[in-house]
Amino acid sequence: GQQLNQSPQSMFIQEGEDVSMNCTSSSIFNTWLWYKQDPGEGPVLLIALYKAGELTSNGRLTAQFGITRKDSFLNISASIPSDVGIYFCAGLVDHNTDKLIFGTGTRLQVFP
Amino acid sequence: NAGVTQTPKFRVLKTGQSMTLLCAQDMNHEYMYWYRQDPGMGLRLIHYSVGEGTTAKGEVPDGYNVSRLKKQNFLLGLESAAPSQTSVYFCASSFRSWTRETQYFGPGTRLLVL
Numbered sequence: 130g131q132q133l134n135q136s137p138q139s140m141f142i143q144e145g146e147d148v149s150m151n152c153t154s155s156s157i158f159n160t161w162l163w164y165k166q167d168p169g170e171g172p173v174l175l176i177a178l179y180k181a182g183e184l185t186s187n188g189r190l191t192a193q194f195g196i197t198r199k200d201s202f203l204n205i206s207a208s209i210p211s212d213v214g215i216y217f218c219a220g221l222v223d224h225n226t227d228k229l230i231f232g233t234g235t236r237l238q239v240f241p
Numbered sequence: 242n243a244g245v246t247q248t249p250k251f252r253v254l255k256t257g258q259s260m261t262l263l264c265a266q267d268m269n270h271e272y273m274y275w276y277r278q279d280p281g282m283g284l285r286l287i288h289y290s291v292g293e294g295t296t297a298k299g300e301v302p303d304g305y306n307v308s309r310l311k312k313q314n315f316l317l318g319l320e321s322a323a324p325s326q327t328s329v330y331f332c333a334s335s336f337r338s339w340t341r342e343t344q345y346f347g348p349g350t351r352l353l354v355l
Contacts, residue, residue, distance in 0.1 A: 133283075162343075171245070171331050171346030172284070217283060226291050227272050227335045227343050228299075231283040 133232035135218055141238045148205040150235040152218030160221035161201040162229065163192050167214045175216075176203070208239050243267055245347035247332050253353045254322045262317040262350050264332030271337040273315040274299070274344065275307060277328040284331065290315055322354045 135152045142148060152161070160179055164172035176187050178194035178201060185192055193202045201218055218232040248263045264273065272291050276284040276299075286299030290309040304326060306318045315334075319326060330350045335343035 135283075138281075169349075171333075171348050173346070174343070221343075226289065226297075227337075228274075228286065228289065229344065230300075231276075231285075233281060233283045 133218055133220060133230055135216075135232035135235050137235060138233070139236040139238070141240065142208055144208060144210060144239055144241050146208050148208055148212070148237060149202065150204075150216060151200060151202045152232045153200045154220060155199070156220070157198040158220035158222075159198065159224075161192070161194050162219040162221070163190075163201070163203050164217045164219060164231075165214050166217065166234075172217055205237075208237075210239050210241060213237060213239050245332055245334055245345050247330075247347040247350050249350060250348070251351045253355065254319075255355050256323060258322050259318070259320050260322065260352075261319075262330055262332075262352075264315045264317070264334075264347060265313055266315075266332075266334040266345070267313060268334065268336070268345065269312070270334035270345070271312070272335045272344075273309065274333045274335075275305070275315065275317045276331045276333065277301065278331060278349075279328050287317065287330075322352075324354045326352065327354045328352060 163175045166172040176192040181198050183194040189206045191204045215234045217234050219229040222228040245266045274289040275287040285301045288307040290296045293312040296307045308316045332347040333344040
């Protein structure tokens with residue numbers, strides 16, 4: 130079956146540092162999504178990407194849709210303590226049912 | 242507008258017991274989903290529904306049943322709970338086929354099966 134691999138699995142960084150994480154797939158996706166899950170909460174959509182090569186920003190977050198359509202990247206600039214959480218990538222599997230497949234997640238810890 | 246709500250927030254079951262998890266959304270969304278989240282495995286789709294009265298299997302459907310009798314509600318049932326079903330369960334919804342509004346998640350139900 131389809132799998133999305135995220136790396137790194139976890140990151141421990143200092144406040145103010147930039148963060149990079151990526152997601153790779155064995156299959157092609159036409160839409161990539163990035164979600165953030167705060168501790169004890171459900172995931173919340175951060176950024177959606179619709180075209181290969183697309184670069185989209187949401188505040189300090191920037192995500193890119195890889196040219197091969199098999200990967201995507203998320204960058205966070207100047208991290209702050211509230212960036213703590215788990216970041217998930219997701220690929221849109223089925224346009225007709227909105228089914229997603231999620232990556233394994235990158236856990237981010239930010240130290241002041 | 243409460244979004245997606247889940248009941249209960251936490252539950253402890255003994256092996257073999259049954260229970261129903263309730264998901265409700267007030268956004269008039271057509272599509273609803275049930276996921277389970279286990280450490281290191283991300284979110285895996287259990288069952289989903291593309292409209293009232295319809296359901297379909299996801300990636301890990303065994304041991305679960307669902308019903309969508311009303312558009313705003315999606316129920317997940319465990320007929321005979323097993324320790325392997327200890328997990329955090331999330332419900333999600335989206336408006337309809339890819340309207341760039343996907344997916345909205347509830348706060349989760351933490352289930353422990355002893």
